[in-house]
Amino acid sequence: MKLSQTYRPDSAPQEPKSAPRGLIQRLGLTFLTCALAIGTTEAQQVALPISGVIGKVQSFTGSSLDVQTPSGVVHIDVKQPLTTYKQIPSDLSHVTSTSYIGVASAEQADGKQIAKQIIIFPAELSGAAEGSVLTDPPGTTTHSRMTNGSVTRPAVSHSRMTNGTVQKDSGTTLVVQYQDGSKTISVPANVPVTKVAPEQATLSDGDIVYAATEKLPNGTLVTDKIFLFIPAASGDTKQ
Numbered sequence: 001m002k003l004s005q006t007y008r009p010d011s012a013p014q015e016p017k018s019a020p021r022g023l024i025q026r027l028g029l030t031f032l033t034c035a036l037a038i039g040t041t042e043a044q045q046v047a048l049p050i051s052g053v054i055g056k057v058q059s060f061t062g063s064s065l066d067v068q069t070p071s072g073v074v075h076i077d078v079k080q081p082l083t084t085y086k087q088i089p090s091d092l093s094h095v096t097s098t099s100y101i102g103v104a105s106a107e108q109a110d111g112k113q114i115a116k117q118i119i120i121f122p123a124e125l126s127g128a129a130e131g132s133v134l135t136d137p138p139g140t141t142t143h144s145r146m147t148n149g150s151v152t153r154p155a156v157s158h159s160r161m162t163n164g165t166v167q168k169d170s171g172t173t174l175v176v177q178y179q180d181g182s183k184t185i186s187v188p189a190n191v192p193v194t195k196v197a198p199e200q201a202t203l204s205d206g207d208i209v210y211a212a213t214e215k216l217p218n219g220t221l222v223t224d225k226i227f228l229f230i231p232a233a234s235g236d237t238k239q
Contacts, residue, residue: 046177047100047150049130053221054210054229060203065211065223076211077222084201085227087194090120092187094195099151100126103176104135104232105185107143113185115174116144117232120195125227126150128210131178147185149178192232201228 053076055069065076095101095118104117121128132147151174176183203209203226212225 046179047127047130049179050125050127050212051214052128052210052212053223054129055208057203057205057207057209059205065203065209065226067209067211074221076213077220078226079222079224081224083198083225084203085122085125085196085225086199086201087119087228087230088197088199090193090195092118092191092193094120094193095151097151100128100149101151101176102129102146102148103174103183103185105145105147105183107145113145113183115185115187115191118187118191118193120193121148122196122198125196125210125212125225128212128227132176132181132183145183147176147178147183149176149182194230196227201226203228 053067053069053074055067055074058066058068058073060066062082063078065078067074067076100121100123102119102121103115104119105113105115107113129146129148131149132145135144135146136142174185174187176185208229208231210227210229211223212227213221213223215221
């Protein structure tokens with residue numbers, strides 16, 4: 001949280017005050033300062049969303065990218081130098097209190113979310129696709145979900161796919177927090193964990209990508225960061 005200006009109690013002429021009244025005012029200012037500091041810390045726990053487009057590549061020319069999204073095809077101009085990102089193997093020990101992660105999960109009959117994949121994003125992509133959304137086509141009986149968020153406490157074991165801020169409430173679950181909610185996810189011991197890192201990537205039609213975007217004054221979307229997403233292999237997540 002940023003304050004637009006700093007208020008200085010000594011910036012204007014002061015009328016004489018009694019010692020008790022001055023003490024009370026100083027204590028009040030101290031309390032206000034502490035409250036603001038606490039508020040800032042809490043606000044920083046949830047990463048701010050960043051603008052971006054996620055979907056399937058319809059075409060990529062090196063200077064432009066067309067992405068098929070649920071609402072239609074989005075055209076994006078590509079700036080150079082372009083940084084592409086791929087997933088490389090990692091593990092839960094790299095999920096720390098400063099991590100921003102994505103968790104792919106499946107909902108069980110009892111409503112419990114079980115992680116199928118955990119993705120650790122780099123700092124420059126913190127806030128990417130923030131939130132929690134269902135990823136199955138309408139009408140299907142499965143309930144897969146992807147959730148992205150910030151980690152407030154390190155992970156130890158079980159999860160699901162959710163975008164937002166993550167908290168660990170035990171050795172086998174994560175609480176992923178994002179701007180308007182949170183998801184509690186059970187993390188199996190064998191859940192695959194990958195880290196998003198700058199790597200040369202070849203983008204082909206049908207690939208699932210996330211492009212961090214900036215909107216120019218004329219309305220054009222531009223990107224210089226594209227992440228090639230590799231979903232986890234399908235498997236039985238029921239317990």
